[in-house]
Amino acid sequence: MxxxxxxxxxxxxxxxxxxxxxxxxxxxxxxxxxxxxxxxxxxxxxxxxxxxxxxxxxxxxxxxxxxxxxxxxxxxxxxxxxxxxxxxxxxxxxxxxxxxxxxxxxxxxxxxxxxxxxxxxxxxxxxxxxxxxxxxxxxxxxxxxxxxxxxxxxxxxxxxxxxxxxxxxxxxxxxxxxxxxxxxxxxxxxxxxxxxxxxxxxxxxxxxxxxxxxxxxxxxxxxxxxxxxxxxxxxxxxxxMARSPVRIGPAAAQGHIRYRFGFIDGIAFAPPATGEQRVRADASGVTLDICTSCGPGLPSDPATLADARRATAWLQHDHPRVMALARPVIRRQLSPARTMQELAVRARSVMQRIDFTGHRSAADALAHGAGDCTEDAVVLAALGRAAGIPTRVASGLVYSRERYHGVSNVFMPHSWTLAYVDGAWRSFDMSLDGFDATHIALTIGDGDARSITAAGQLASLLDWQSLAEVRTRASP
Missing domain, CATH: 2.40.128 (Lipocalin)
Structure with a gap:
């Protein structure tokens, strides 16, 4: 933070x-x-x-x-x-x-x-x-x-x-x-x-x-x-922290939530569509539907997937420290989705301490052995690329029901990892041990400072209008 x-x-x-x-x-x-x-x-x-x-x-x-x-x-x-x-x-x-x-x-x-x-x-x-x-x-x-x-x-x-x-x-x-x-x-x-x-x-x-x-x-x-x-x-x-319009229960978070936003001062932007986030914009604002299968996912053409496998200044998947952590999981030849899950377990064994200061790349975060959600997302993304899995980093907001530093029932800044696994883009959240419908993506990047900062600036433009659980009718 x-x-x-x-x-x-x-x-x-x-x-x-x-x-x-x-x-x-x-x-x-x-x-x-x-x-x-x-x-x-x-x-x-x-x-x-x-x-x-x-x-x-x-x-x-x-x-x-x-x-x-x-x-x-x-x-x-x-x-x-x-x-x-x-x-x-x-x-x-x-x-x-x-x-x-x-x-x-x-x-x-x-x-x-x-x-x-x-x-x-x-x-x-x-x-x-x-x-x-x-x-x-x-x-x-x-x-x-x-x-x-x-x-x-x-x-x-x-x-x-x-x-x-x-x-x-x-x-x-x-x-x-x-x-x-x-x-x-x-x-x-x-x-x-x-x-x-x-x-x-x-x-x-x-x-x-x-x-x-x-x-x-x-x-x-x-x-x-x-x-x-x-x-x-x-x-x-x-x-x-942004106060949530309503209190979100565990069942709703694991289901389908529809958000409606206007834009402060009329400064509109289009949030990204992910595998879990569908975006519909009109003249007065934007509607986000978030659930495990709501969104179309990021592009999956060969050029996009190749770009999501490359080493960057923040995702140094070819660094010896990153490769050493990923190698035992890679050798097991698991499915891509299971590989991401096991890589998160391996990373958590190293990233045991919470540290809110600094802005560290994947290799630096592993050397430090500490970080917050941004380091967790960057580390997991780099490990995924080390395994040959296309990954990106999403930044935006997530809901907290628990009292956090004296405040609860709020949306807070957050980052997590996107990975192209088993033919689709899916979200993996190492910090919170899983994705739910309260994850609102505002930018997609490579864990770089620019995309993380942009999420914070864009969040300040949102005019919260409504939030509702979407329930599927039971068959008669």
Whole structure:
């Protein structure tokens, strides 16, 4: 849970006023939710170099989860620009406790090389840069922009290791004294991120507001003393839980549930269809039917299945640590479905401790021997790929009947594994020992930070309208 809000701050790709072409110091920022509770602070500085300039952005969050001691999470991004103002090198270093992860992006004329370094080694990705690709998330385009016509462009996302389509448009509601806009990130036709920006009369960002599971986290300028003022750790779980419209009993959870959602501010998106989730959209919202056989499943063409077997920076199925854990199950030559079940048992023998901090790949999580639902989903997906089974990771919401840190009858952030077994896509939930009809999928990915963060942002757009059990009539 903690990592989801940490990833949220990483999704704030620029601080208000940071990363400008003018190499002047930028200042201090405070990070707080919409109720005024402080999560942490940020700073941005710029210095001149002989061949250009360099900016350094640093964020620090102090978070707590349940009764555990508070955790300090930090990330520092250093960007070097040439004399023309074009970035040539972006280095991000993230820390939670003693764990350090580093991402280095070297930008060339037509491609960028992204290198991710963690305890389990390094992973290189080459990203093609189409003509016109931007690196500032549209900040330069907003200077002097009136908001009358939407902006639409390609932008490099170093954290995700890809070029994504970004649109910027006037927000449906406006704040006094500013131009409020929505910056959206897309993967094909799918919405993968959204942020509200407040601009001053010159088109400069004065506040960045990031939705996450119903919490609106704002990064805004502050003086140094205010930014560094001590504050109690931010209690995350109580803020990201969504109260269920009704209490869901065990029988209903194991059956068929129909959900109806509208969209806040009319910002619509299409949740993914899975083997258990059917999606029907209309002009006023979306209806989800969830049961063990409700959905059509993900595509199962050869190219899609091959992509769901490949090694990634998060699902390193070819890593010795992952292969060593999977090999005894692979040797038994079980059916694909039974293989996934046995792999989950093997993984649970290693992943015995709960740890809400950090964001770890499969190999790193196994080395750490701890994690939460995101690590569980990533580990099981990697083990499945090690066995030759196509897998993906679903992220969204799940219902909790039990009292959790003083709150019950709520929907909470969650991730689980999808696997193509015995001719169909099925869900496997290692954390909760099984799938039920309260699993609401909002994104499908490879356990990467981008897809996990996107689920949180999309959840904040849902306007809960109804929830009902669907019962089959008994034959006369």
């Amino acid at each position: 903690l990592r989801r809000l940490f990833l949220l701050t990483l999704a704030v790709a620029i601080l208000p006023g940071a990363r400008q072409a003018d190499p002047a110091p930028q200042g201090w920022y405070i990070i707080a939710d919409d109720a005024g509770a402080v999560l942490g602070h940020a700073s941005a500085t710029t210095r001149t170099l002989p061949d250009g300039h360099e900016t350094v952005e640093r964020r620090e969050l102090r978070l707590a989860d349940g009764e555990r001691p508070s955790t300090i999470l930090t990330d520092t991004t250093t960007t070097r620009f040439d004399r023309s103002g074009r970035p040539t090198l972006i280095v991000t270093e993230s820390r939670d406790g003693r764990t350090i992860r580093r991402t280095e992006t070297r930008i060339g004329a037509t491609s960028a090389i992204v290198m991710r370094q963690s305890a389990s080694g390094r992973h290189l990705t080459r990203v093609a840069l189409p003509p016109g690709t931007r690196f500032d998330n549209g900040e330069g385009l907003m200077r002097g922009w009136t908001g009358d016509a939407p902006l639409d462009f390609l932008n490099l996302n170093p954290a995700a290791g890809l070029v994504e389509r970004v649109t910027i448009e006037r927000a449906p509601t406006q704040r006094p004294g500013t131009l409020s806009v929505l910056r959206k990130r897309h993967e094909g036709s799918a919405l993968r991120g959204i942020m509200r920006l407040d601009l001053d009369t010159a088109g400069r960002i004065v506040a960045a507001i990031q939705p996450m599971f119903g919490v609106a986290v704002t990064t805004r300028p502050a003086d140094r003393d205010t930014a560094l003022r001590p504050h109690p750790p931010y209690r995350l779980l109580r803020n990201v």
